[in-house]
Amino acid sequence: MKYFFLIALLLISAYIFSQDPIAIGCSDKVLLQKPGTWKAGMKGSEGGTAAELAIEKKVVATIHNMIKSKYTPMSIEAIFHGSYGRSYPNMSANNYGYSIIPLSYYCEGNSIKTSHESSIYFSIDANMSGVSIYDTLIDEDYVSGMGYHYMVDMPVEKDGIHYFKEKDVTLAFGIPGKTSEWLITYNGKLPYSYVTKKEFLEKRKRILSNAMRESAAGFKDALKRNEMEKGFKETEYKNEPEKLKKYMRMDYLPVKERYDKHLAENEKNYKPAFAKIETLLKMPAIELAQPAIVKQDPNDHLSYLFTDDNDGFGRVLIKPNPGYFNKKIPKSSPQFFWIFITGPHKDLIAAKFMEDVMKAVDFATLKNMLGK
Numbered sequence: 001m002k003y004f005f006l007i008a009l010l011l012i013s014a015y016i017f018s019q020d021p022i023a024i025g026c027s028d029k030v031l032l033q034k035p036g037t038w039k040a041g042m043k044g045s046e047g048g049t050a051a052e053l054a055i056e057k058k059v060v061a062t063i064h065n066m067i068k069s070k071y072t073p074m075s076i077e078a079i080f081h082g083s084y085g086r087s088y089p090n091m092s093a094n095n096y097g098y099s100i101i102p103l104s105y106y107c108e109g110n111s112i113k114t115s116h117e118s119s120i121y122f123s124i125d126a127n128m129s130g131v132s133i134y135d136t137l138i139d140e141d142y143v144s145g146m147g148y149h150y151m152v153d154m155p156v157e158k159d160g161i162h163y164f165k166e167k168d169v170t171l172a173f174g175i176p177g178k179t180s181e182w183l184i185t186y187n188g189k190l191p192y193s194y195v196t197k198k199e200f201l202e203k204r205k206r207i208l209s210n211a212m213r214e215s216a217a218g219f220k221d222a223l224k225r226n227e228m229e230k231g232f233k234e235t236e237y238k239n240e241p242e243k244l245k246k247y248m249r250m251d252y253l254p255v256k257e258r259y260d261k262h263l264a265e266n267e268k269n270y271k272p273a274f275a276k277i278e279t280l281l282k283m284p285a286i287e288l289a290q291p292a293i294v295k296q297d298p299n300d301h302l303s304y305l306f307t308d309d310n311d312g313f314g315r316v317l318i319k320p321n322p323g324y325f326n327k328k329i330p331k332s333s334p335q336f337f338w339i340f341i342t343g344p345h346k347d348l349i350a351a352k353f354m355e356d357v358m359k360a361v362d363f364a365t366l367k368n369m370l371g372k
Helices: 002-018 028-033 050-070 197-236 241-280 348-359 363-369
Strands: 037-040 076-084 096-108 111-114 121-126 149-151 156-158 161-163 167-170 176-184 192-194 293-296 304-306 315-320 337-343
Touching: 028 096, 028 348, 050 076, 050 096, 050 121, 050 363, 096 348, 121 348, 176 363, 197 241, 197 304, 337 348
Parallel strands: 037 076
Antiparallel strands: 076 096, 096 111, 096 121, 121 337, 149 315, 156 161, 161 176, 167 176, 176 337, 192 315, 293 304, 293 315
């Protein structure tokens, strides 16, 4: 009997120690020590020709192997994915990239479960960044009011690596997080250009002219309709001068006076903004040639103020730089890389992923891939 109990005890002990930590409880400590897994994501769209796609997939595979060689998932299921965009005439190079969406482990009672969604995201994109660098807003497109695409901050460049300021962001469900970005380019070059102050002022003047003309259009249409009605009434009351006189006094003239006043006020409203632009255009040439970092004037919704990159409300205006790209190589070749990572930095699992995966990014390897 004693022998039987000894065997039973040994079997129970062996069973307990052979189990995953979930069998003996779940905690933050257990989660952080739990090995993660790699998992291929769903296949997405694949644009471009077969030859271009082959090159792009090779680049993405190289990036995945670079990350995988130095990063081991912990406390997460690392969903990795390659995406391949279409080739567009206005783009000097094809856009494609590699991404990881980490699904964190969490405790449900004494069991470890895998989340079905994530606010953590990591990507390395070729020939595409978080801002539009291939398109130019036309003069009539003044949705932004600035006439150009923009960046929130200017990066600091060192050896072909452009470092952006880390930003505080609000993620899904109001969770606070951090976002970091890097741009890897040919030395001393950028795939976009900064808009000068002079360029901004000249385009802003055209935008204002278009806006003033548009806001006046309704008033001018009302005046035109009023004149047409007057012509009809003059024909109708051709033999009834008193009725025509009454119509002119009671209808035509009040309408004309009202909309003439609206037109004058409309022009008056825009006049100060035009005057500010003309004054700024008289700045020294060296000042007008500086990059335009602007923000809306809090005291005048029709005007913008020049500011610097330390201003949280400032917007760095950019435009395409076709001269950056080597047109002699395939459009599928990487000509710059954009690295992006975001997540809830106060969450232990997210923070560990963000720190560990960035340690696996070999900037020198990515830089050597440019133009290949």
